[in-house]
Amino acid sequence: MTEQRIYIQGMVLNEETRCSLADLCALCGVNAEIIHEMIEEGIISPEGVTTREWAFTSIAIKRVQTAIRLQRDLRVNLPGCALALDLLDELEELRRLSRCR
Amino acid sequence: MEYKDYYKILGVDRNATQDQIKQAYRKVARKFHPDISKESNAEAKFKDAGEAYEVLKDPEKRAAYDKFGANWREGQPFEPPPNWDAGFEFRGAGYTGGDAGGFSDFFESLFGHGQTERQYSHIFRMKGEDQHAKIVISLEDAFWGARQAITLTRPVVDASGHVATRPHTLHVVIPKGIIEGQRIRLEGQGLPGYGGSPPGDLYLEIAFQEDRLFHAEKRDIHLTLPITPWEAALGASLTVPTLGGNVQLKIPPGSQGGKKLRLKGKGLCSASHSGDQIVTLQVIVPEVRTEEQRCLYRAMAEQMSFNPRSGLEK
Numbered sequence: 001m002t003e004q005r006i007y008i009q010g011m012v013l014n015e016e017t018r019c020s021l022a023d024l025c026a027l028c029g030v031n032a033e034i035i036h037e038m039i040e041e042g043i044i045s046p047e048g049v050t051t052r053e054w055a056f057t058s059i060a061i062k063r064v065q066t067a068i069r070l071q072r073d074l075r076v077n078l079p080g081c082a083l084a085l086d087l088l089d090e091l092e093e094l095r096r097l098s099r100c101r
Numbered sequence: 102m103e104y105k106d107y108y109k110i111l112g113v114d115r116n117a118t119q120d121q122i123k124q125a126y127r128k129v130a131r132k133f134h135p136d137i138s139k140e141s142n143a144e145a146k147f148k149d150a151g152e153a154y155e156v157l158k159d160p161e162k163r164a165a166y167d168k169f170g171a172n173w174r175e176g177q178p179f180e181p182p183p184n185w186d187a188g189f190e191f192r193g194a195g196y197t198g199g200d201a202g203g204f205s206d207f208f209e210s211l212f213g214h215g216q217t218e219r220q221y222s223h224i225f226r227m228k229g230e231d232q233h234a235k236i237v238i239s240l241e242d243a244f245w246g247a248r249q250a251i252t253l254t255r256p257v258v259d260a261s262g263h264v265a266t267r268p269h270t271l272h273v274v275i276p277k278g279i280i281e282g283q284r285i286r287l288e289g290q291g292l293p294g295y296g297g298s299p300p301g302d303l304y305l306e307i308a309f310q311e312d313r314l315f316h317a318e319k320r321d322i323h324l325t326l327p328i329t330p331w332e333a334a335l336g337a338s339l340t341v342p343t344l345g346g347n348v349q350l351k352i353p354p355g356s357q358g359g360k361k362l363r364l365k366g367k368g369l370c371s372a373s374h375s376g377d378q379i380v381t382l383q384v385i386v387p388e389v390r391t392e393e394q395r396c397l398y399r400a401m402a403e404q405m406s407f408n409p410r411s412g413l414e415k
């Protein structure tokens with residue numbers, strides 16, 4: 001008897017990924033108000049002018065999810081999250097450069 | 102079941118004050134937060150610290166835990182004595198923080214599991230938590246696409262309502278042209294929801310295995326190609342490995358070491374984005390092994406008027 005294996009095909013969050021405000025809220029389990037606050041804090045910035053046109057990249061999805069975890073787990077406030085995320089990006093870049101050497 | 106030394110996990114003395122415990126926990130939590138730390142076992146350490154703090158921050162739980170004495174060592178086989186918790190009141194009190202679902206068997210057998218908190222409300226509905234994991238794949242798998250089995254540990258509720266962590270294996274399609282840092286979202290493959298709500302999602306973040314030949318930068322694949330001085334000077338057509346197999350590469354005459362040549366489309370390509378292979382030339386000077394070879398170098402020295410250091414003169 002051969003074993004039938006089902007392989008799950010996920011959704012790749014890549015350069016093309018764009019999601020609406022509603023999608024972003026659903027993906028991150030937060031309400032739109034929190035997303036607005038994060039935009040105001042400069043944690044993410046949407047493409048598009050009106051709220052209806054807003055489109056968020058896969059990087060934005062990740063930043064929002066990380067910010068929520070930092071707030072929940074370490075009680076970091078929103079400006080602190082913005083700072084931590086920028087420093088984490090910088091750290092990642094430095095790690096990448098030191099690996100290339 | 103293994104004994105857990107909650108004091109050691111937080112790095113505090115057994116007679117530490119509640120303030121010291123709070124400070125120690127915050128420090129450890131910051132250090133091992135999975136979004137911050139790159140240590141491979143950061144998540145486990147972060148969870149351990151949360152569990153330790155759950156017990157030590159609560160004077161009742163701490164006093165009960167302290168009753169086992171100071172002679173136990175981390176990881177030692179352990180069974181709690183019968184009625185060990187007589188006189189303490191914390192069972193069913195619910196948790197003030199953290200997710201008890203992920204705590205150890207040791208914690209559960211002493212302080213119960215999160216059930217009490219979740220059972221009293223039938224209207225309590227919540228989507229399951231998202232789960233995040235990193236998977237390490239080879240550059241070949243990223244280039245061609247692959248199918249991979251991954252095993253995660255996750256809390257499972259058994260028939261009697263007990264929560265235990267079990268390994269859970271998933272078979273996942275790795276799409277062609279995925280790159281480091283990108284994530285695959287598997288909808289509904291996260292932790293189960295409460296009160297009939299849907300489960301959370303699973304996010305797999307891609308990391309690349311170290312490769313002997315290639316290294317990836319976003320979609321581009323870098324390779325260092327050693328060549329001889331005469332190949333560099335005269336030009337050559339050389340066989341070069343790429344992730345998709347060998348290709349011919351033309352080295353233009355008069356190439357210097359460090360020159361970069363681009364093989365279009367030979368990097369990590371997805372349906373709509375393509376990457377290149379960047380070949381960096383490295384000129385290797387052959388060692389002199391015979392007298393004839395020495396003469397060749399001498400002849401070059403005499404016949405070629407060449408000063409590579411002209412740029413250093415003031």
